[in-house]
Amino acid sequence: MTLATAILLTVITAATPLLIAAIGELVVERSGVLNLGVEGMMIMGAAFGVVVAVVTGSSLLGVLAAIGAGVALAAVFALLTLGLAVNQYASGLALTIFGLGLSGVVGAPFVGIQRDGIGRIAIPLLSDIPVIGPILFRQDPFVYASFALVAGVAWFLWRTKAGLILRACGENPVSAHALGYRVLRIRLYAVLFGGACAGLAGAYLSLVLTPFWTAGMTAGRGWIALAIVVFASWLPLRTMLGAYLFGGLIVLQLHAQTAGVAVPSQLLAAMPYLITILALTLIMAMRRGGGAGSVAPAGLGQPFTPDR
Amino acid sequence: MMALVLERRAEAGKWALLAAPLLAVGLTMASSLVVFWLLGQDPWRALQVYFIWPVSDAWGLQEVAVKATPLVLISVGLALCFRSNNWNIGAEGQFLIGAICGGGVAVWTHGWGGPWVLPLMLLAGAAGGMAYALIPAVLKVRLRVNEILVSLMLVYVADLLLDWLVRGPWRDPMGFNMPQTVTFARDATLPLLFDGGRMNLGSVIALVVVVVAAVVMARTLKGFEIRLVGQAPRAARFAGFSDTRLTITVFAVSGALAGLAGVIEAAGTVRQLLPGFSPGYGFTAIIVAFLGRLNPVGCLIAGIFIAITFIGGENAQIILRLPRDMTLVFQGLLLFYILACDTLILYRIRRRVPLQGAQT
Numbered sequence: 001m002t003l004a005t006a007i008l009l010t011v012i013t014a015a016t017p018l019l020i021a022a023i024g025e026l027v028v029e030r031s032g033v034l035n036l037g038v039e040g041m042m043i044m045g046a047a048f049g050v051v052v053a054v055v056t057g058s059s060l061l062g063v064l065a066a067i068g069a070g071v072a073l074a075a076v077f078a079l080l081t082l083g084l085a086v087n088q089y090a091s092g093l094a095l096t097i098f099g100l101g102l103s104g105v106v107g108a109p110f111v112g113i114q115r116d117g118i119g120r121i122a123i124p125l126l127s128d129i130p131v132i133g134p135i136l137f138r139q140d141p142f143v144y145a146s147f148a149l150v151a152g153v154a155w156f157l158w159r160t161k162a163g164l165i166l167r168a169c170g171e172n173p174v175s176a177h178a179l180g181y182r183v184l185r186i187r188l189y190a191v192l193f194g195g196a197c198a199g200l201a202g203a204y205l206s207l208v209l210t211p212f213w214t215a216g217m218t219a220g221r222g223w224i225a226l227a228i229v230v231f232a233s234w235l236p237l238r239t240m241l242g243a244y245l246f247g248g249l250i251v252l253q254l255h256a257q258t259a260g261v262a263v264p265s266q267l268l269a270a271m272p273y274l275i276t277i278l279a280l281t282l283i284m285a286m287r288r289g290g291g292a293g294s295v296a297p298a299g300l301g302q303p304f305t306p307d308r
Numbered sequence: 309m310m311a312l313v314l315e316r317r318a319e320a321g322k323w324a325l326l327a328a329p330l331l332a333v334g335l336t337m338a339s340s341l342v343v344f345w346l347l348g349q350d351p352w353r354a355l356q357v358y359f360i361w362p363v364s365d366a367w368g369l370q371e372v373a374v375k376a377t378p379l380v381l382i383s384v385g386l387a388l389c390f391r392s393n394n395w396n397i398g399a400e401g402q403f404l405i406g407a408i409c410g411g412g413v414a415v416w417t418h419g420w421g422g423p424w425v426l427p428l429m430l431l432a433g434a435a436g437g438m439a440y441a442l443i444p445a446v447l448k449v450r451l452r453v454n455e456i457l458v459s460l461m462l463v464y465v466a467d468l469l470l471d472w473l474v475r476g477p478w479r480d481p482m483g484f485n486m487p488q489t490v491t492f493a494r495d496a497t498l499p500l501l502f503d504g505g506r507m508n509l510g511s512v513i514a515l516v517v518v519v520v521a522a523v524v525m526a527r528t529l530k531g532f533e534i535r536l537v538g539q540a541p542r543a544a545r546f547a548g549f550s551d552t553r554l555t556i557t558v559f560a561v562s563g564a565l566a567g568l569a570g571v572i573e574a575a576g577t578v579r580q581l582l583p584g585f586s587p588g589y590g591f592t593a594i595i596v597a598f599l600g601r602l603n604p605v606g607c608l609i610a611g612i613f614i615a616i617t618f619i620g621g622e623n624a625q626i627i628l629r630l631p632r633d634m635t636l637v638f639q640g641l642l643l644f645y646i647l648a649c650d651t652l653i654l655y656r657i658r659r660r661v662p663l664q665g666a667q668t
Binding site: 036040076080084085086087089090091093094095096097098099100101102103104105108215219220223226227230264266267269270273274276277280281284285288 | 390395397447451452453454456457458460461462464465468469471472475476591594595598631632633634635636637638639640641643644647648650651
């Protein structure tokens with residue numbers, strides 16, 4: 001394996017949790033709901049994933065538990081914002097605070113328990129293709145899942161009637177409602193899907209990337225996933241591009257750190273956050289200048305109550 | 309479909325203004341009883357540790373004031389932001405930058421300062437917090453960049469900056485290589501108010517800020533503008549109020565207050581800078597602001613209450629061996645309940661009565 005392939009492999013590994021969480025949030029936001037609780041759902045997924053995997057000895061059960069934890073937290077969010085029409089910003093923040101706390105409590109007895117990560121699966125024939133074979137087709141199951149999610153979401157949102165209806169709920173819930181669509185129910189499904197994705201992304205952190213539990217191990221990745229959705233103009237393929245860009249930057253920072261670049265390690269560690277700000281600023285400056293991209297769903301973040 | 313629907317109330321019930329936060333606190337306590345029971349603790353004893361012990365002696369009461377001070381200062385500023393639909397959730401970063409700027413003055417003047425050091429520190433802290441909060445504010449009004457994400461990302465940056473400073477350039481040369489600054493000189497510390505505790509002048513400053521903010525909100529045009537923009541943005545625009553100016557103003561004020569809280573924590577309570585300097589006051593203050601109904605006096609009451617649970621959480625960690633993150637769980641729960649109870653004010657829940665021949 002050449003150095004370049006090795007680096008690209010680590011880029012994909014670093015980008016995959018961002019991609020999975022961001023693609024879930026993209027669907028949520030396309031339905032008109034802004035769930036700021038991605039960080040909370042993600043860390044719950046990470047905690048429940050590793051705890052259940054350690055207790056049962058099964059990685060698969062761990063992954064399922066992680067998805068379940070994300071969905072459960074998303075359900076609480078849905079109850080508040082859809083059922084009770086509560087402010088979405090504040091509910092998302094509550095979700096993050098609650099998730100960070102509960103994950104810490106649940107994970108506390110498991111700190112430092114190491115387990116084998118989930119191995120890679122080589123796809124026959126395809127993995128033998130030079131260069132791209134090892135990068136794309138000799139990966140862990142999560143990476144394949146992320147590819148499938150991007151393709152599936154892109155197909156669903158733009159090639160199916162259900163996807164069109166979901167986007168209509170995000171653009172103009174009042175009209176969608178007037179046409180007879182059940183806006184709240186559709187938004188509920190979207191929010192739960194987002195929770196499942198965030199939970200799955202969390203499982204990737206604690207079962208593959210660093211196969212043990214440390215409190216706060218998401219380290220802002222949920223927030224970066226939110227930023228990627230904005231950066232990607234709410235488009236699935238650009239979300240993939242955005243996630244790999246961020247993954248690449250994170251890897252670059254790690255390599256610089258180990259190479260002993262004469263810059264404080266804290267500055268390198270701050271790079272992902274600074275770059276997020278820079279990327280958001282650049283993309284907004286471009287849009288202002290009539291640049292590319294569809295903009296945010298028109299109904300994003302506004303509560304909807306059907307009987308008004 | 310659901311048989312229950314939300315119906316907007318014609319006018320918010322006055323009773324609900326007070327009832328909702330009290331109900332939320334009650335529900336949180338009830339939930340915590342269940343959690344304690346699930347963890348195999350004696351629920352009543354746990355409640356005592358959390359809510360009663362912190363206020364059962366003079367030293368404890370002073371500690372409550374010490375913890376409430378930053379929470380109240382930050383939440384009063386955040387209340388202004390949230391009321392006018394500006395989502396500054398990076399107060400934690402502004403708090404740290406305030407501590408860094410104020411603490412920087414203390415480190416720089418160490419050994420040759422005078423009575424002028426303390427006022428300069430407070431000024432530097434507030435200015436630093438304000439400048440840091442203006443980054444998301446300016447990006448928001450100029451380019452419509454999402455202020456939530458920018459202000460939050462800056463928290464991580466501030467945290468790493470503090471870490472670098474106390475491990476690198478500002479490390480105490482006599483500190484046995486510990487990552488911390490010198491202990492501040494007398495000129496660089498806020499005076500204590502009473503013997504036998506850590507309550508200091510910072511608590512008085514916080515009280516003054518609450519009074520000023522309450523008067524501004526209730527009695528001045530600016531206060532009216534902030535309330536109007538939050539409640540009826542279109543009406544505010546017709547009245548000629550500028551969104552842009554208001555966003556800059558509330559971010560500047562909330563950043564300055566968070567920075568002030570940071571320097572007060574540094575000069576009054578911790579008296580040096582070190583990593584992990586803040587137990588997350590900037591995030592907890594978000595909950596305080598909502599529990600206090602985005603009202604300055606409400607923030608004072610809510611801040612004191614949350615401060616009690618903060619100390620209760622520390623006690624529980626030692627006495628009951630409960631994980632430290634338990635406090636965060638209760639804070640998250642409390643915010644869920646506050647928000648849910650808020651719905652009781654804006655809406656009432658009614659059974660849906662289908663109209664004849666019409667699908668609603």
